[in-house]
Amino acid sequence: MDSALFERLQCRRRGARFRNWAGTFQCQPAWHLAPTSEQVVIAIVCAARRGGLTVKAVGSGHSPSDIACTDSVMLNMDKMCRVLAHDAARCTATVEAGIRLRDLHTALAQRGLALSAVGSISDQSIGGAIATATHGTGLAYGDLSSAITALVLVDGTGARRECSAEADRDLFDAARCSLGALGIITQVTIQCEPAFMLRAVQTPTTLDAVLDDLDGVVQSAEHVRLWWFPHTDHAVVWRANRTRADTPRQSPESLVRDRLYGFHVYQLQLYKARFAPDDIPALAHEHFARRFDRRLEWVDDGFRVFNFDCLFPQYVNEWAVPLDRAAAALRQLRAWVDAQQQDPRGARVHFPVEVRFVRESTVWLSPAYRRAVCYIGVIMYRPYRTPVPYKRYWRAFEDIMRAHHGRPHWAKAHTMLYPELLAAYPRFADFVRLREACDPDGVFVNDYIRRHLIPPDPAQPRL
Ligand SMILES: Cc1cc2nc3c(=O)[nH]c(=O)nc-3n(C[C@H](O)[C@H](O)[C@H](O)COP(=O)(O)OP(=O)(O)OC[C@H]3O[C@@H](n4cnc5c(N)ncnc54)[C@H](O)[C@@H]3O)c2cc1C
Structure with missing residues (x-):
């Protein structure tokens, strides 16, 4: 493990506790790191993999469950919050995944754009919000995951993966709501609409x-x-x-x-x-x-x-x-x-x-x-x-x-475990297979992922 890199990126006291917004779940990560760029995320994932550590990104910690918890390496995404590009004609914006929705609203408004539907609060990061299919309301409007038109993630081998409807469609359909299990999302392109x-x-x-x-x-x-x-x-x-x-x-x-x-x-x-x-x-x-x-x-x-x-x-x-x-x-x-x-x-x-x-x-x-x-x-x-x-x-x-x-709702503490999820989601088995391919060493596995996405008995044949 590259502890010099980790020391340099350390953003909170070593061993400090993490609590989610409601205070209902907490954990004590060994490292709290704040990456500043995609290259740094890649270096962290590679170092963690070599050192047998696991990595969990955290946005604003608003999930009312242990989904973001880890006792290993916690990646605070707050410093990856830039707007990278926007396309006024297509009404799209490409942003780093750590940007908070409230800052995204401001940045989009300055460009004459807005998200079509959001939920009750705007404290979440866009990466965290789409990881759990955060939604607002409106029968003609999808959840935030469905507003993503392209994204980039760093998978469990440290590889940079780009996907969209045109490129790597399966990864795209899986990664737009991936519970943090496929990799660290570094940037997303969002379908917006003219500010309203x-x-x-x-x-x-x-x-x-x-x-x-x-x-x-x-x-x-x-x-x-x-x-x-x-x-x-x-x-x-x-x-x-x-x-x-x-x-x-x-x-x-x-x-x-x-x-x-x-x-x-x-x-x-x-x-x-x-x-x-x-x-x-x-x-x-x-x-x-x-x-x-x-x-x-x-x-x-x-x-x-x-x-x-x-x-x-x-x-x-x-x-x-x-x-x-x-x-x-x-x-x-x-x-x-x-x-x-x-x-x-x-x-x-x-x-x-x-x-x-x-x-x-x-x-x-x-x-x-x-x-x-x-x-x-x-x-x-x-x-x-x-x-x-x-x-x-x-x-x-x-x-x-x-x-x-x-x-x-994936962000909330619920009791639907692997076997039931397999029956509830037609593409669940495909997601599980993709997770194994993206993260062969389990770098992104925590208790939540183990409970919900990993077959309970590894001796059982996979689908
Ligand atoms: C007061 C309150 C109101 C809420 N209102 C709504 C609502 O109206 N509608 C709704 O649907 N939900 C709502 N939620 C739930 C909330 O939107 C989700 O919990 C959302 O995931 C929180 O985003 P976050 O940035 O805090 O993510 P976190 O809770 O920090 O993380 C959630 C998951 O995302 C992963 N993650 C975060 N960033 C990345 C990244 N860059 N790459 C890969 N994985 C990442 C984490 O590892 C974790 O698995 C609410 C929650 C609260 C506390």
Whole structure:
């Protein structure tokens, strides 16, 4: 191992702990290295391979699972954040993979471009976001992985590999959502569109009203998402459409409603409910009444309208079911929550369930592979150092998602392991074969990859 190289690139104290954003997973990498270029990434991978070490890239550490964890070499990609090129006519931009989405929005806006759809936050790196098929919402819009038109990665042998729809198609379809298992992605080319503003309208409604006409609701705007408040029938539908660029900006934020109540008071109430869980259903009604039981309309740059404040660290789980299963899956989830409420010792659910829609994809490991999907996300409050019982909810949720052919969001801690994944993804076996070819010595293997991508019993014949 080339320890002089590693010493030079060391960006945090040796042995310092890494914690993901929510603080739900942590690890102690032996080395925290910050490469500055592709050549340096190649040198690190080659040195690690020679020295029998493993390497894990980390973006912003926002994944609510151990997907980015390692006790060996952690590559902090923050210094690889340059815009390398853009093509105004094609609306594409080529950037280094460590760039954070928020900086990407700014850089694209300066060039008159924007990402077509993003999720709730823009803190992630583009490399990390596509590694897990991060998505926003909109039935005509794919996840971020599907917006990639070309990429470059350094595989486990230290080789530089370029791929696109025209060059090395299999690698391209695998690497656009690869969980960090095929190599370190150094640059990506992204299909953007001309910069745009969105007009969002948020309206209170009921879950029954939404589910009775889910197809109509999903198609009622370019981007639609909804929240259902468990223990109640309250729901909120958020719709957003592109609007003329000269529309004046308006903000939906209210200091008292959103900051004072929505953050501080609400957090205190949730904390108290930790010791009095029977207060949670009333709290759900109050939260809806105080913050969401009104029509809101606002206009802003697209990415600002897509993003919102995710409040405080949480436990999260999210799966994608085929669109035609969405209403049945949500009805089943509501029936489970209602049954729990009748049981004095039953589970109580803190946060709204978030529902989003994503176009089908050709990316092998995208949960939207070959099917339009409805993502259903469940969230539980996570007070500092005070555990909340969420596992029973997770088990019931995952059982319902499985019954509706769901596939889990890769970034989140989920229980779908290798054998089930093999059945859930038509190209899973191809991905596994490609991983073995790209990384013959397991340089990019960590516990997450071992659990989900490596056959449980190596003695078993491979497909
Ligand atoms: C508050 C919050 C809100 C969120 N909202 C959404 C949402 O709206 N929609 C959604 O789909 N998801 C959402 N997520 C999940 C988030 O988008 C994913 O976890 C994403 O992967 C995080 O990106 P990151 O840069 O933090 O990656 P990390 O968590 O640091 O890493 C994720 C994976 O990417 C790999 N990786 C990172 N960089 C590279 C690289 N250059 N080359 C190869 N592999 C790499 C890592 O090794 C790891 O396997 C949210 C998460 C949080 C905490």
